[in-house]
Amino acid sequence: MAYQTAQSRRILTLLQDNKERHLTAEEVYFLLKEKGETVGQTTVYRQLEKLFSEGIVRKFAGANGNGACFQLAENGAVCKAHYHLKCTDCGALLHAECDFLDELSAHIRADHGFVIDGSRTVLYGLCADCAEKENRK
Amino acid sequence: MAYQTAQSRRILTLLQDNKERHLTAEEVYFLLKEKGETVGQTTVYRQLEKLFSEGIVRKFAGANGNGACFQLAENGAVCKAHYHLKCTDCGALLHAECDFLDELSAHIRADHGFVIDGSRTVLYGLCADCAEKENRK
DNA sequence: TTGCGTGCAAAGGTTTTGCATGGCA
DNA sequence: TGCCATGCAAAACCTTTGCACGCAA
Numbered sequence: 005m006a007y008q009t010a011q012s013r014r015i016l017t018l019l020q021d022n023k024e025r026h027l028t029a030e031e032v033y034f035l036l037k038e039k040g041e042t043v044g045q046t047t048v049y050r051q052l053e054k055l056f057s058e059g060i061v062r063k064f065a066g067a068n069g070n071g072a073c074f075q076l077a078e079n080g081a082v083c084k085a086h087y088h089l090k091c092t093d094c095g096a097l098l099h100a101e102c103d104f105l106d107e108l109s110a111h112i113r114a115d116h117g118f119v120i121d122g123s124r125t126v127l128y129g130l131c132a133d134c135a136e137k138e139n140r141k
Numbered sequence: 142m143a144y145q146t147a148q149s150r151r152i153l154t155l156l157q158d159n160k161e162r163h164l165t166a167e168e169v170y171f172l173l174k175e176k177g178e179t180v181g182q183t184t185v186y187r188q189l190e191k192l193f194s195e196g197i198v199r200k201f202a203g204a205n206g207n208g209a210c211f212q213l214a215e216n217g218a219v220c221k222a223h224y225h226l227k228c229t230d231c232g233a234l235l236h237a238e239c240d241f242l243d244e245l246s247a248h249i250r251a252d253h254g255f256v257i258d259g260s261r262t263v264l265y266g267l268c269a270d271c272a273e274k275e276n277r278k
Numbered sequence: 279t280t281g282c283g284t285g286c287a288a289a290g291g292t293t294t295t296g297c298a299t300g301g302c303a
Numbered sequence: 304t305g306c307c308a309t310g311c312a313a314a315a316c317c318t319t320t321g322c323a324c325g326c327a328a
Contacts, residue, residue: 007282007327029318044285049318051283065202072318089255098255104248111241117269118226118235128261132254144302144307166293181310186293188308208292284325294315301308 011043015051019061019076026064026073026090026097026126062123064088077123087122091131098131148180152188156198156213163201163210163227163234199260201225214260224259228268235268 018035019027027035033048043051052074055061064073087105089098105122112118155172156164164172170185180188189211192198201210224242226235242259249255 009283009327011284046286046319047284089249089253089257091255092258092261098253100249100253100255102252104245104252108241108245112226112237112264112266115239115241116226116235116237117272118228118237118264118266119272120226120264120266121229124229124265126262127249127255127257129249129255129257135254135256146302146308148309182292183294183311184309280328282325282327284323286323287321289320290318292316292318294313296313297311299309299311302306303304 011047012051014039014041014043015048016055016060016076019055019074023076024097024099026075026088028073032074064124064126088126089131090126090128091134092128093130093134093137096131096133100127148184149188151176151178151180152185153192153197153213156192156211160213161234161236163212163225165208165210167208169211201261201263225263226268227263227265228271229265230267230271230274233268233270237264 014036015032018032018039018041022035029045029049029052032052033043033045036043036048052061052063056063056074060077061074062077064075087100089100090096091098109120109122112120151173152169155169155176155178159172166182166186166189169189170180170182173180173185189198189200193200193211197214198211199214201212224237226237227233228235246257246259249257
């Protein structure tokens with residue numbers, strides 16, 4: 005972004021305050037509104053797209069294929085094996101930072117010739133709480 | 142589906158003929174049209190949603206967060222560790238059926254208390270061909 | 279001053295819903 | 304015969320685009 009405006013700063017700040025979450029464009033819009041920092045929807049979409057093309061934010065496919073989700077990329081640690089686990093039941097987002105995932109990447113690359121892009125990939129399933137609830141049924 | 146109609150059979154047949162692909166609702170609609178088996182768009186959406194809720198088809202988030210993709214679930218082998226690798230560049234869909242993924246599931250469950258749902262998860266990245274192209278740049 | 283950024287309104291594309299008709303069991 | 308399924312049209316949604324104005328550099 006060539007220019008720095010009040011709106012672009014507000015969006016970036018919101019993303020920084022929600023590093024651990026995946027936000028849809030709509031959520032960004034409403035969260036800003038709640039803070040009294042209203043930014044036009046158009047601008048939200050355009051800024052997010054711009055930040056994404058600059059590699060500043062990550063863009064994920066929503067769990068149900070509805071809307072795209074955005075999240076601030078970790079500074080300098082983009083390449084680190086850091087996968088996201090998203091609970092399809094309660095929506096919780098877990099951050100798995102562990103060596104096993106490095107092995108996974110290495111294996112997939114070696115045996116399947118496929119280079120996983122951790123910044124795009126979300127593993128769906130059930131978190132501990134929801135899995136337990138499911139079992140009790 | 143309580144009733145079996147010509148349309149529901151056509152959709153199911155198409156899915157069976159495209160087991161290895163991820164089809165969007167739109168693709169299902171057009172592929173049927175090409176076969177001369179036109180089915181109303183509304184019906185396509187409703188049938189896919191129904192089949193999904195019955196566990197007969199899987200539903201994935203599209204790579205870019207645009208539309209949902211559907212695929213017939215393998216008969217009886219739903220629980221098998223079978224992940225999908227989708228190339229974000231050329232769109233190729235690879236099927237990774239290997240023991241390592243069992244280990245991954247086991248590890249994530251043991252260490253992170255998270256139960257991965259392979260039928261929902263797609264690993265994004267670059268396939269061998271596209272990764273090579275990327276390197277040559 | 280230049281030209282990017284903004285936001286309104288309108289357009290575009292996809293998915294869902296209302297309702298009358300048609301077809302399966 | 305009863306009820307679900309179908310499909311048209313319209314509505315609802317989400318996202319993008321056109322255009323004039325405002326503001327950062």
